[in-house]
Amino acid sequence: MNSFEILEYVAWAISVLLGLWMLVDLIRTNRAYSEELLLSSREGDIDDALVIDPTHQGANR
Amino acid sequence: MTQTTAVHGEKVSLLRVLGPGHVWALGVGIVLVGEYMGWNFAVGKGGAIAALIACWVAGLLYTCVAMIDSEVTSTVAAAGGQYAQAKHIVGPLAAFNVGLFLVFAYTMLEAANAITLGYLVQTVGTMAGFEGVSDKPFIVLTILFLAWLNYRGVYATLTFNLVITAIAFIAIVILFAAVKPWGNEVLKLDALLNGLPYGWLGVIASIHFGLWYYLGIEGTCQAAEEVRSPPRSLPLGTMAGMMTLLIAATMTWYVCSGLMPWEYLGQAITPLFDAARLTGSTLLMVLLFVGTMFSTLASANGCINDASRAWFSMGRDHYLPVWFGAVHPKTRTPYRSIVFLVPVALVFAYFAPLDQVITFSILSGLLGYTYMSFNVIMFRKKWPLGMIKRGYEHPFHPLPAIVLLALCALTYFAVFLGYGTQLVAMLVFYIVASLWFAFHRYKYVRRGDQFTMAWPRPQGY
Secondary structure (H helix, E strand, O other), rough: OEEEHHHHHHHHHHHHHHHHHHHHHHHHHHHEEEEEHHHOOOOOOOOOOHEEOOOOOOOHH | OEEEOOOOOOOOOOOEEHHHHHHHHHHHHHHHHHHHHEEEEEEEEHHHHHHHHHHHHHHHHHHHHHHHHHHOOOOOOOOOOOHHHHHHOOOOHHHHHHHHHHHHHHHHHHHHHHHHHHHHHHHHHHHHHOOOOOOHHHHHHHHHHHHHHHHHHHHHHHHHHHHHHHHHHHHHHHHHOOOOOOOOOOHHHHOOOOOOOOOOOOOOOOHHHHHOOOOOOOHHHOOOOOOHHHHHHHHHHHHHHHHHHHHHHHHHHHEEEEEOOOOHHHHOOOOHHHHHHHOHHHHHHHHHHHHHHHHHHHHHHHHHHHHHHHHHHHHHOOOOHHHHHHHHHHHOOOOOHHHHHHHHHHHHHHHOOOHHHHHHHHHHHHHOOOOOOOHHHHHHHHHEEOOOOOOOOOOOOOHHHHHHHHHHHHHHHHHHHHHHHHHHHHHHHHHHHHHHHHHHHHHOOOOOOOOOOOOOOOOOO
C-alpha cells in the first residue's frame, strides 16, 4: 500500500465520521426538542429577543 | 431522552450574524471558480475574442441580475431569495419552480465543484508518481466536510468562505501583475489573437460558457434572513461582488489569452494554473494551484449554503414536506435540509459526467434569470417606487429587465446549439414537477401564512 492509498483511506474515514456525526446529531436533536419548537422559525423573522439558547447568539451579542 | 417543548413565545430562527463581507464572500465565493476553470470553453466555441465578447455580454446580463436582485431582495428579506420574491410578487407555481431552479442550480454546481476538486487531487497524485489514484474519496470528502461545516453554523461557514475567496482573488491579481500587462514582454496578444475563427455564430455559441464567469452571484440573497442589516448589506455585498467578478474575469481573459493559443486554451482544464506554469515561476504555480483549490472549495461551500436555504424555505411554507423547515436550536442552521441534500449531491458527483452536471446547473440558473425579468416588472407595477421602502432602487427601469430577457433568449439559443437534448429534457422535468405541485402538493400550502412581508395591498387590487 503506497502513501496515496493511505490518504484515500483517511479521506474515506473522515467522510464516514462526518456523515455519521451529522446523522447522529440530527436524530438526537429531533428527539431532544419538540417539532413545534424546531419548526417555529418564521420567514423574515427579525425578533431575536425571543430565541432560545443564549449561548448560541453568535457574534452580535 | 427528554423532550424540550416550546413554551409561549419561545422559538428558534436562523441567526442574524452576517455582514456585507460575508454576503460578498457568498456571491464571489460561488462564482470565482468560473474564472479558474470553465470560462475558457467559450474560447473553444468561438476563439479568444469571442470569449471576451461573451465575458462582457454575460457581464451585462449579470449586472442586470445583480441590480434587479438587489432592489427586490432589499425589500423581501427572507431565506430562499428569489423563491421568496416569486411567492410574494408572482404566485405559488412560479415560486415553486424558482425554488427548484435554485436548489438544482446550486446542488449541481456543488457536485461539479466536488468532481473538480477530486480531479485536482488525483492529478497531484499522478504527477507525484502514484499509480491507480482515485478521485472518489476526495469528491465524497469535499461534500461531507462542507456539509458538516454548514451544519455547524453560518458564521464560521461564510467566514471560512471570506478568507479562501479573498486568497483566490488576490492570486489572480498577483498573476496579472506578474505578467506585466503594460508591455508585451510576457504576454503575446498580438501574435495569439486570431479574430473570430467561427464568425458571429461562434460568438453566440461561446455565450453558453461566458455565463461561467458570473454564474451564482445572485446567490447572495439567500443570506437575507441571516444578515444583520438586509437593506444595506445585501445590495452592498452583491454589487461589490459583481464589480469584483468583472475585474477578475477581464484580468483572467487578458492573462490567459496572452499566454496560450486559443486551440489549447479552449480545452484546458485549469487555465489559470496553466498560465502560472507558463510564467516559469514556482511561486506563482503554487499560488494559483492554491487559488484553484480554494475557489473550488468556496464555490461548493456557498452552494450548500444556498441550496439548503431554498429547500428549507420551501419546506417552511409547506411547498415541500414541512419537516424540512426545521432550524437547529443550537447551531441555528436548517440542519435537515443540509443533511437531505448531501446524498443528492453525492449521487450526481459520483455518477454523472461533469459537462452534464454543469449544463444542468447553467440551465437551472438561466430559467431563474428569465423569471427575474418578469418578476421585477411585476414588482414595480404592483408596488411602484415610494409605495414601499426599498434599500436600493435600480436605475433605468425597465431597461435592465428587457436587456436581461433578451440576453436570456440569446443564451437559450447558445445552449441549444450544444446541449439541445438536455435543454428539452430539463424543461420536461420542470413541467412534470409543476404538475405534481399544482395537482397534489398545493393543497397542503397555507395560502395566507406564506405572505409575510408587511406590504400594502398592490396597486390595482
